[in-house]
Amino acid sequence: MTTLFDPLRIGDIDLATRIVMAPLTRNRASPGQVPNALMAQYYAQRADPATGAGLIVSEATQISPEAQGYLDTPGIYNTAQVAGWRGVTDAVHARGGRIVAQLWHVxxxxxxxxxxxxxAPVSSTARPAKGKTFIAGGFADVSTPRALRTDEIPGIVAQYRHAALMAIEAGFDGVEVHGANGYLIEQFLRNSINDRTDIYGGSMENRCRFLLEVMQAVAGAIGGGRTGLRLSPVTPANDAGPDSDAQALYEHAVAQLAPLKLAFLHVVEGATGGPRDIAPFDYAALRAKFTGAWMVNNGYTRAMALQAVESGVADLVAFGKAFIANPDLGRRLREDAPLNALDTSTLYGGGAEGYTSYPALADADA
Ligand SMILES: Cc1cc2nc3c(=O)[nH]c(=O)nc-3n(C[C@H](O)[C@H](O)[C@H](O)COP(=O)(O)O)c2cc1C
Structure with missing residues (x-):
């Protein structure tokens, strides 16, 4: 029987366990959106597969200046950022870990x-989302976007390709394209947001076109075996209204990606960080369209994760909040040890407190 603690090869990447650290925005990058030594320490604390994650998915990382939506999030489009990320990937690899970069356009x-x-920020639409973002002065309503012209879209696709190449140059083992949580790719996918009348709007096929072009560009640049994708078919995150036929839409999208032979698909089940049963969705039917590794996330307890892998329903399980509070989550899952409590006041921004300060079991042993 396969367990959560068994190794797995996903595409071209060898993992020691099926425990994944989910992508987690922490807003601690240095000026210029450059990753720093504190970030390297944070990821290194969680990188040893014997005690931490078999795979780390980095915090969401913008592919261009226009792709940024929050204060102090890191980028991966220039040489200073690549040098900063190199410090992170070296620290992770020194502990035997694996890390992919989550590529983000908000x-x-x-x-x-x-x-x-x-x-103005750009989108599939000129209609604003209802919601807030975090800027220099604190929380603020998101701004009204400008709808991308059709002739601008190849340039955005090229930014994803460039960022993927930069990620490999920075030493990442691969990338995860962020197609979830109401950001740009989902703004194209869902007919509740996409109100375009060009070849990127209207039919399901047209609304999937942007995602498909991004994935072709990224996989074409770095290889499908180093490329994954995160989707969240029914999340309402960031004012993403439900698609009128989410099941058909996401099955169509995933089926079209088959020729790319992606390493993994990472699915947020239900409302991101909220109820798993917010809307009916047949994830097994979605998985049937995909041949790579199947990664699940959202509200997984130890028992749920063990069961998901042992039953074969998932190949990998990603943990978010539990990895923030427990640098040695892998060991704690193995030993069924109690978990540290999460301090929600230090999630976004700040320094070491609530970031690299959470104790590991070994600290108590010592
Ligand atoms: C502080 C915080 C930051 C997050 N940042 C990201 C992110 O950058 N990219 C992303 O896809 N999801 C992000 N998420 C969502 C998590 O990856 C995950 O889907 C969510 O926390 C549910 O998993 P969990 O129940 O194991 O925490 C974030 C969640 C939290 C709590």
Missing amino acids: GRISHVSLQPCGQ
Whole structure:
């Protein structure tokens, strides 16, 4: 019987266990959106597969200046950022870990103060989302976006490709394209948001076109075996209204990706960080369209994760909040040890407190 603690090869990446650290935005990058030594220490604490994760998915990382939506999130589009990330990936690899970069474009979930020259954020639509983002002065309503012209879309696709190449140069083992949580790719996928009349809007096939072009560009640049994708078919995160036929839409999207032979698909089941049963969705039917490794997330307890892998329902399980509070979550899952409590006041921004300060069991042993 396969367990959560068994090794797995996903595409071209060998993992020591099936325990994944989910992507977690922590807003601690240095000026210029550059990763720093504190971030390297945080990831290194969670990188040893014997005590931490078999695979780390990095915090969401913007592919261009326009792709940013929150204060102090890291980028992966210039050489300073690549050098900063190299410090992270070296620290992770020194502990025997594996790490992929989550490639992010927020689309309309941004604010003019975070955009080059104070310009409007771009999206599939010119209709604003209801919601807030975090900027220099604190929380603020997201800004009204500008709908991308059809002739601008190849340029955004090229930014994903460039960021993927930069990620490999920075020493990442691969990338996860962020297609979830109401950000740009989901703003194209769902007919509750996408109101375009060009070849990127209207039919299901047209709404999947942007995702497909991004995945072709990324996998074409770095190889499908180093490329994964995160989707969240029914999440309402970031004012993402439900698609009128989410099951058909996401099955169509995943089926179209088959020729790319992606390493993994990472599915957020239900409302991200909320109820798993917010809307009916047949995840097994979605999995049937995919041949790579199947990674699940959202509200997984130890018992649920053990069961998911042992039953074959999932190949990998990603843990978010539990990895924030427990650098040695892998050991704790193995030993069924109690978990540290999460301090929600230190999630976004700040320094070492609530970031690298959570104790491991070994600290108590010592
Ligand atoms: C502080 C915080 C930051 C997050 N940042 C990201 C992110 O950058 N990218 C992403 O896809 N999901 C992000 N998420 C969602 C998590 O990856 C995950 O889906 C969610 O926490 C549910 O998993 P859990 O129940 O194991 O915590 C974030 C969640 C939290 C709590």
